[in-house]
Amino acid sequence: MESKEVAQIIADLLNQKKARDIVMIDIAEKSSFADYFVNATGGSERQLGALADDVEDKLAEIGITPKSKEGKPETGWILVDGGDVIINLFTADTRDKYTLEKIWNDCESILVD
DSSP: OOHHHHHHHHHHHHHHTTOEEEEEEEOTTTOSSOSEEEEEEESSHHHHHHHHHHHHHHHHHTTOOOSEEEOOGGGTEEEEEOSSEEEEEEEHHHHHHHOHHHHTTTSEEEEEO
């Protein structure tokens, strides 16, 4: 399965689970560690944890074993390493603080509705 397709599947899942401000960023030409970021905001720490669990379940369902999961809901940022697709789940304050979209602003971004 192509990494763009995996990123889209994860973005769609996050959208169904009511995550906000979902963005897919194509980092393939600028990065040696992944092809896509999928960034999303959860409405609470509790939702953040649930979203991370849902992402891990969906990756397993499509045959991808996450390489790692870093962070905890109370830190405001959970990263799930799906290999070629890195999923960043934030609380709103933490996302505003780190502004990953600005760091990677020279890459193509796709806002998911």
